[in-house]
Structures are given as structure tokens and as C-alpha cells.
Amino acid sequence: MQNLHQLKESPSQTAGPYVHIGCMPNFLGNTGTYPVDLGVSPMLDGALGQAITITGRVIDGAGMVLRDVMIESWQADAAGHYPGQPGADANVTGWARFAADFDTGFWTLHTIKPGRAPAPNGQLMTPHIALWIVARGINIGLQTRICFADEAPANAACPVLARVEHKDRIATLLAHATAPGTYSFDIHLQGDAETVFFDI
Amino acid sequence: MPDTAPATGPLIGRDRNWHPPAYTPHYKTSVTRAPQRALVALGSTLTEETGPAFGHSILGPLDNNLILNFTGQPAIGERIIVHGRVLDDSARPVPGVLVEIWQANAGGRYRHKKDGYLAPLDPNFAGCGRAITAPDGRYEFLTVRPGAYPWPNRTNDWRPMHIHFSVFGTGFGQRLITQMYFEGDPLIARCPIVNTVPSADGVGQLVAPLDMNAAIPMDCLAYKFDIVLRGRRQTRFENRLEGM
Ligand SMILES: [Fe+3]
Numbered sequence: 378m379q380n381l382h383q384l385k386e387s388p389s390q391t392a393g394p395y396v397h398i399g400c401m402p403n404f405l406g407n408t409g410t411y412p413v414d415l416g417v418s419p420m421l422d423g424a425l426g427q428a429i430t431i432t433g434r435v436i437d438g439a440g441m442v443l444r445d446v447m448i449e450s451w452q453a454d455a456a457g458h459y460p461g462q463p464g465a466d467a468n469v470t471g472w473a474r475f476a477a478d479f480d481t482g483f484w485t486l487h488t489i490k491p492g493r494a495p496a497p498n499g500q501l502m503t504p505h506i507a508l509w510i511v512a513r514g515i516n517i518g519l520q521t522r523i524c525f526a527d528e529a530p531a532n533a534a535c536p537v538l539a540r541v542e543h544k545d546r547i548a549t550l551l552a553h554a555t556a557p558g559t560y561s562f563d564i565h566l567q568g569d570a571e572t573v574f575f576d577i
Numbered sequence: 578m579p580d581t582a583p584a585t586g587p588l589i590g591r592d593r594n595w596h597p598p599a600y601t602p603h604y605k606t607s608v609t610r611a612p613q614r615a616l617v618a619l620g621s622t623l624t625e626e627t628g629p630a631f632g633h634s635i636l637g638p639l640d641n642n643l644i645l646n647f648t649g650q651p652a653i654g655e656r657i658i659v660h661g662r663v664l665d666d667s668a669r670p671v672p673g674v675l676v677e678i679w680q681a682n683a684g685g686r687y688r689h690k691k692d693g694y695l696a697p698l699d700p701n702f703a704g705c706g707r708a709i710t711a712p713d714g715r716y717e718f719l720t721v722r723p724g725a726y727p728w729p730n731r732t733n734d735w736r737p738m739h740i741h742f743s744v745f746g747t748g749f750g751q752r753l754i755t756q757m758y759f760e761g762d763p764l765i766a767r768c769p770i771v772n773t774v775p776s777a778d779g780v781g782q783l784v785a786p787l788d789m790n791a792a793i794p795m796d797c798l799a800y801k802f803d804i805v806l807r808g809r810r811q812t813r814f815e816n817r818l819e820g821m
Contacts, residue, residue: 382667382668383666383808386805386806387755387804387805388779388780390754390770391770391773392741392743394689394691395691395692398679398687398689399677405689406690410703412637415631416629438608438613439609451627451628453624461630479690494624495623507749514606514608515599515607516596516607519612537619537622540619566611566612567613571613573614574614574616575617575618575619576593576616577590577619577622
């Protein structure tokens with residue numbers, strides 16, 4: 378038989394507990410190499426849209442809060458355009474990187490609420506922020522999405538949420554408003570409330 | 578101009594049999610951190626097909642020189658070049674993407690508040706570096722060979738010498754963190770983290786060979802480590818019904 382001459386993706390390995398050294402050295406306190414950490418904000422001054430703050434924790438199957446987790450987020454601007462697309466808000470860079478507090482385990486994302494971007498079939502996806510989660514004990518980065526409980530009509534019409542077969546699990550993807558402009562979003566790695574993770 | 582990886586288009590699905598599964602009990606921390614439900618399968622959308630871009634303006638002149646980039650005084654250890662290419666599944670270079678690394682110092686100690694190993698910190702070694710791939714997909718670091726270190730898992734587990742790699746593609750769905758190991762290290766076969774990779778061929782993809790052609794005489798040895806990212810599907814025929 379002929380050979381397809383295709384390469385395999387490099388196998389993933391855990392980020393381990395010391396991921397901050399390489400990805401967030403200033404957050405860790407290792408100042409002196411990079412002037413600033415990358416991804417401290419997904420936007421610049423003047424970004425259009427509703428400014429929001431999302432806080433949460435990542436919780437393991439024993440109920441322990443992860444204090445060594447690092448998360449990256451990627452999102453569209455308020456009109457649903459991704460950076461680089463025609464018409465995109467030049468003040469939205471879209472990507473952020475944040476870690477759990479070493480003591481409390483809480484992480485925080487200050488951003489703007491994204492708009493609806495089209496799915497491959499042309500239907501609009503609900504406003505969402507994609508997350509990629511790495512930590513010690515996580516062998517390959519976990520992919521999930523933050524959607525918003527206060528976007529019920531868009532959620533109901535979202536072709537991605539429609540892929541979640543067990544409808545009661547959609548609730549694990551919804552951030553809930555705790556005050557105007559402030560949302561809460563915990564991620565559960567295991568258990569009854571296990572967050573929906575995607576194979577994309 | 579090399580034929581480079583396409584920067585747009587649907588991502589080819591991950592081969593989950595090639596990557597480590599989430600639940601790997603010999604690596605104990607995975608037991609409570611592995612999702613237990615099946616992943617929800619989703620073809621890539623615009624969200625995963627787009628991603629952040631980093632310009633060379635983020636780089637300082639010593640960012641890829643871990644021997645000097647902390648204090649300007651040289652770190653202690655065996656000087657090595659670590660170089661390679663970032664490729665897609667068709668072996669086309671992926672240019673202009675960010676590669677970040679971190680590692681222990683020559684004694685096996687990390688500059689991290691959570692690492693209490695008794696090997697000393699090197700005052701001139703932070704252990705982080707970054708580079709952006711060239712038009713031919715190449716990157717290069719100058720560093721010291723990291724020491725092996727013990728870690729709390731089973732009663733006497735040691736990490737082989739390794740460098741952690743964080744790699745961006747052109748889409749957020751290509752994000753990858755992995756580790757590079759060194760040819761000939763007897764601790765590789767014993768390591769429960771290495772052995773989360775299901776196949777020997779997969780492990781072999783993470784072991785960098787000694788590269789004497791890139792070594793600099795009377796200066797440093799070299800290791801070559803190519804990284805492969807998920808590819809994008811080539812659209813040969815539009816998957817669209819007549820009249821639509
Ligand atoms: Fe390590």
C-alpha cells in the first residue's frame with residue numbers, strides 16, 4: 378500500500394504545576410525577563426460593547442479547587458467578528474490568559490460581551506467565550522465555552538448548544554449574572570455538575 | 578517561499594487515540610481531574626479556526642536565550658541549543674507562531690513558589706523563553722540542559738530531563754502544550770507522565786535527538802525538536818447542494 382505521508386500531531390503532555398514560569402512569569406513574581414505577561418487583557422481602551430467581569434473556579438472530582446490551573450480565552454467582538462476579520466473592532470484582541478489565584482483558586486476575566494458569530498451552517502452561535510484549560514493532572518487541554526444565562530433566545534437557537542445531547546448539561550455552560558456586568562462561572566472537572574467539554 | 582500551512586479552513590479532528598487519555602491512574606493527579614463524561618464532538622467553527630496572532634514586536638532580543646535572559650549574567654549548566662520547526666500534518670511549515678518554553682535549572686529546580694526541591698536556585702536562571710517561528714517554521718533556543726527531578730507521585734518517581742513547550746497555531750483549536758525529552762535518558766521509560774502517551778511511536782515523537790550538525794564546536798551541543806500541529810482540511814469540492 379502507498380504511504381499517505383501525513384504527520385501525527387505532537388502528543389499533548391500536561392502543563393504541570395509550573396506553567397506560570399513560561400506563560401505568566403510576571404504573575405508568578407518572576408519579573409525581569411518579559412516586561413509584561415501576554416494576554417493580560419483581550420481588549421484595548423475603546424473596545425465597543427458591554428464591559429463584563431467573569432469570575433470562577435475550577436473544581437476537581439473531590440471538591441478541591443484547583444490553584445494551579447491556567448486558562449486561555451478567545452472570543453469575538455461585540456458584533457460577532459473575530460480579530461482579523463473584515464469589520465472587526467480593532468480594539469478587541471480577543472485572547473486572554475489568566476490563572477487561578479494561588480491562595481483562593483478564583484480566576485477573573487475582564488472583557489466585553491461577545492456578539493453572535495456564524496456556525497459553519499450559517500446559523501448564529503450564541504454569544505460565547507471559548508476556554509482552553511490546562512493544569513497539573515490534565516493530560517490534554519480541555520475545551521469548553523462560556524455562554525450566558527441571560528441570552529436565552531440566542532442559546533435556544535445555538536447550533537453548538539444543540540449538539541449537547543443531554544439538555545440538562547447545557548446549564549454547565551452558562552455564566553450567571555451576580556450583579557450588573559458581573560458573572561460567575563465555575564468549571565467542574567467531574568461529578569454531577571461536570572462541565573461539558575468539547576472534542577473539536 | 579516555502580509552501581506553508583494554510584492559515585484558514587476547518588481543522589482536522591484530533592486523533593484521541595494518539596494523545597494521552599484524560600484518566601491515567603499511574604499519574605495520580607489525573608484521577609480527580611479527568612472528565613468522566615464523553616467529550617461532546619463538535620467540528621471546528623469560526624471560534625476554533627481563528628486565533629490570536631503575535632508580532633515580533635513582543636520579543637526582546639534575549640527572549641530565546643535562557644542563559645542570559647534573566648539577569649544578563651550566564652546561567653550555570655551544560656549549554657545546549659534546542660531548535661526545530663513547527664509543522665502541520667502535511668509537513669508544511671507553520672510560520673509566525675509563538676513558541677514558549679519553561680524548564681528547571683541544571684540542578685532540577687524550578688523558579689516557582691511551589692517548588693521546594695532541595696537543589697539550589699540559580700540566581701541567573703528564570704527558566705522561560707519564547708520565539709516566533711520563521712517563514713520556514715524554524716525556532717531556536719539557547720539554554721542549559723535541565724536536571725531531572727523527583728516529584729510526589731509513587732514512592733520514587735523522577736521526571737526525566739525535559740523542557741515544557743507551549744505552541745500556538747493560527748487557530749485557537751490548534752493550541753498545544755507538550756514536553757520535549759532528551760535522547761538516551763533512561764528515566765523516559767520510567768516516567769508515568771511520559772507514559773500517559775499510549776504508544777511507543779507517540780513517545781518517540783517527544784524525544785529530541787542529539788543533533789551534532791547543529792552543535793557549535795567548543796561551545797554547545799544541540800537537540801532537534803520538531804512540533805506538529807493539527808492540520809486544516811483542504812477543500813477540493815464544495816460540500817454544497819446544487820442550487821444552494
Ligand atoms: Fe516539569
